[in-house]
Amino acid sequence: MKTYRVAVLSGDGIGPELVRATIPILRLASHLYGFELIFEEALVGGTAIEATGKALPLETLEICKRSQAIFFGAVGGKQWDSLPPEKQPERAALLPLRKTFSLFANLRPVSCYPELLDASPLKPQIASGVDLIIVRELTGGIYFGQPKGKIYTEQGEKAIDTLVYETSEIERVSAVAFEIALRRRKKLTLVDKANVLESSVLWRKTVKEIAKNYPDVQLNFMYVDNAALQLVLKPAQFDVILCENLFGDILSDEAAGIAGSLGLLASASIGSTKFGLYEPAGGSAPDIAGKNIANPIAQILSGALMFEYSFQEEEAAQAIRTAVGDVLKEGYRTADIAQDPSYICTTEQFADKVAQK
Amino acid sequence: MKTYRVAVLSGDGIGPELVRATIPILRLASHLYGFELIFEEALVGGTAIEATGKALPLETLEICKRSQAIFFGAVGGKQWDSLPPEKQPERAALLPLRKTFSLFANLRPVSCYPELLDASPLKPQIASGVDLIIVRELTGGIYFGQPKGKIYTEQGEKAIDTLVYETSEIERVSAVAFEIALRRRKKLTLVDKANVLESSVLWRKTVKEIAKNYPDVQLNFMYVDNAALQLVLKPAQFDVILCENLFGDILSDEAAGIAGSLGLLASASIGSTKFGLYEPAGGSAPDIAGKNIANPIAQILSGALMFEYSFQEEEAAQAIRTAVGDVLKEGYRTADIAQDPSYICTTEQFADKVAQK
Ligand SMILES: CC(C)[C@H](C(=O)O)[C@@H](O)C(=O)O
Ligand SMILES: CC(C)[C@H](C(=O)O)[C@@H](O)C(=O)O
Numbered sequence: 086m087k088t089y090r091v092a093v094l095s096g097d098g099i100g101p102e103l104v105r106a107t108i109p110i111l112r113l114a115s116h117l118y119g120f121e122l123i124f125e126e127a128l129v130g131g132t133a134i135e136a137t138g139k140a141l142p143l144e145t146l147e148i149c150k151r152s153q154a155i156f157f158g159a160v161g162g163k164q165w166d167s168l169p170p171e172k173q174p175e176r177a178a179l180l181p182l183r184k185t186f187s188l189f190a191n192l193r194p195v196s197c198y199p200e201l202l203d204a205s206p207l208k209p210q211i212a213s214g215v216d217l218i219i220v221r222e223l224t225g226g227i228y229f230g231q232p233k234g235k236i237y238t239e240q241g242e243k244a245i246d247t248l249v250y251e252t253s254e255i256e257r258v259s260a261v262a263f264e265i266a267l268r269r270r271k272k273l274t275l276v277d278k279a280n281v282l283e284s285s286v287l288w289r290k291t292v293k294e295i296a297k298n299y300p301d302v303q304l305n306f307m308y309v310d311n312a313a314l315q316l317v318l319k320p321a322q323f324d325v326i327l328c329e330n331l332f333g334d335i336l337s338d339e340a341a342g343i344a345g346s347l348g349l350l351a352s353a354s355i356g357s358t359k360f361g362l363y364e365p366a367g368g369s370a371p372d373i374a375g376k377n378i379a380n381p382i383a384q385i386l387s388g389a390l391m392f393e394y395s396f397q398e399e400e401a402a403q404a405i406r407t408a409v410g411d412v413l414k415e416g417y418r419t420a421d422i423a424q425d426p427s428y429i430c431t432t433e434q435f436a437d438k439v440a441q442k
Numbered sequence: 443m444k445t446y447r448v449a450v451l452s453g454d455g456i457g458p459e460l461v462r463a464t465i466p467i468l469r470l471a472s473h474l475y476g477f478e479l480i481f482e483e484a485l486v487g488g489t490a491i492e493a494t495g496k497a498l499p500l501e502t503l504e505i506c507k508r509s510q511a512i513f514f515g516a517v518g519g520k521q522w523d524s525l526p527p528e529k530q531p532e533r534a535a536l537l538p539l540r541k542t543f544s545l546f547a548n549l550r551p552v553s554c555y556p557e558l559l560d561a562s563p564l565k566p567q568i569a570s571g572v573d574l575i576i577v578r579e580l581t582g583g584i585y586f587g588q589p590k591g592k593i594y595t596e597q598g599e600k601a602i603d604t605l606v607y608e609t610s611e612i613e614r615v616s617a618v619a620f621e622i623a624l625r626r627r628k629k630l631t632l633v634d635k636a637n638v639l640e641s642s643v644l645w646r647k648t649v650k651e652i653a654k655n656y657p658d659v660q661l662n663f664m665y666v667d668n669a670a671l672q673l674v675l676k677p678a679q680f681d682v683i684l685c686e687n688l689f690g691d692i693l694s695d696e697a698a699g700i701a702g703s704l705g706l707l708a709s710a711s712i713g714s715t716k717f718g719l720y721e722p723a724g725g726s727a728p729d730i731a732g733k734n735i736a737n738p739i740a741q742i743l744s745g746a747l748m749f750e751y752s753f754q755e756e757e758a759a760q761a762i763r764t765a766v767g768d769v770l771k772e773g774y775r776t777a778d779i780a781q782d783p784s785y786i787c788t789t790e791q792f793a794d795k796v797a798q799k
Contacts (some may be wrong), residue, residue: 207565241608247602250601253597
């Protein structure tokens, strides 16, 4: 039987309860579709800082290295906000994980389940039909560019960050985006700020070159300010959105807003092998942690993405997505997106219902 | 009689027709409130490129210098898209204007006229009560930081942009934002990415210092990705949003989306004197230029901002805003935001109605 090893990094806040609720669903799907999953847990984030002093202990990295995928919960919380930024759970865990495993492409699909149009802040006629995916470059740009730091001047301080991209970094993530576009509606929008940034000029040039290998994909360009506007005005116009690291960070959260809740959206971070990191788009939400009320949909759908991208188990992935849709159709919701109090369920109850499907 | 000189830079596309429709309103308001306006026209943008070879001719700069404010239309169009970015109307006209006159603070008020909740893509219960203003730093950051350019490497090219801020640049725009907050609901949100960017760390530190001079203003911090999300989910939570140049560019267009149309929003770019540049948030919209159908509201409200910030003629400014609201209450709309065909009016008709009020 095919066997896949998964490193389970539940992290902080609602991470552990979401992961705990989701694992049985993944196991069940694996049995139904004839493959086996071996889960190995490891510490990450604030929880890891408490236990080992580090947000990403060496042992965790070892466990990830001997796995085919990382199933990630969430990291961060008020307790660690006073640490210097580079030691905080988010930055000290996520950024090195991305770098170590060269996870240069972050995929964030956004669509509105018809049953959940209520949850969207947009009018139903604007939100319906939204089905887009953001492909964000994840290991370059202003997150990692050097020099980065501060100097003291006569008048005060001066702080510097550097946005840098090389042709090859743009090429590899663009290829991922074009391949995805081929399997979808074949429309790709490069979002940049080529009227101001030199790096964006290089993005445009490089993506135009790559596009020659994909004559069936329709390529267009949009400035990031206009994209932020269009995502609110007419989100259904987009199919695949490709962008550099920081623009992708901003636009994918904005796009999540369209769906009405970060608790609904999954994300995959992949590289040039099948190895990937799968996590819900939301954060650790310390305010509702431990209450068994968090929405597990994003975590469950992250599992589906893992099946699809790291294991090529597409039927199992689709079965999970259908099950989530079916439970929503029956009216069940966690409290964050519930309209009718009699259909409110806990994290666990919702996950159980998905498993039953 | 008090007299104010205004440089009128109508520019391209719908710019000239919007400015033409608005000038009579400004004149009328000046007569009613006892001051005089001297308008002097000057070329800018693509129109200026055609006539002189330059998007911002020296003569235009001279005219601006002997004025107390610049009343700006819009620049840009397909004809000039093939020029190198640094020669295109937008970049070659707007960026040097901002730099020359040290217009370091861009103010973009966003509110939804109750009559226009229809126009918003957001559900009425989300859009109603939105009344925020974005204060964007406008002469620093990654727009101007050096080095900026590209180099050839063995594998291809490498492009670099530099995001740099000094304490003093942050201080002066923050003071503008706090002063504005004092005259409003006294809430200021600094939007940054302090978990990744050194420049954002400096912003937080500097803004915290300035805040000590404004004990009545409640200051909070938000990461830019979360701000992009919150603007869609709960825009009414914001009062004054302060941010660096590029984040402000992105968020102000997103916030414009909330109002439903760029055609509704005005903007002011100011410095440490009373001199300012006033322009609608929208672009030159070449596709509808010359048809007398563009929405003049943003241009008209830009005039009101000019009265307020450059001339301290607050009553005249308020009169214009009230007049726009009254015409909207009567049901009149330009085609872009119209619901009822029998109340559609042209650019000129709408402006005439405002003037009558
Ligand atoms: C926590 C932070 C460093 C991170 C990022 O900006 O990449 C987060 O916002 C994300 O999108 O995963
Ligand atoms: C045209 C462009 C350079 C400009 C900017 O990015 O500042 C525009 O988007 C704006 O916001 O005025």
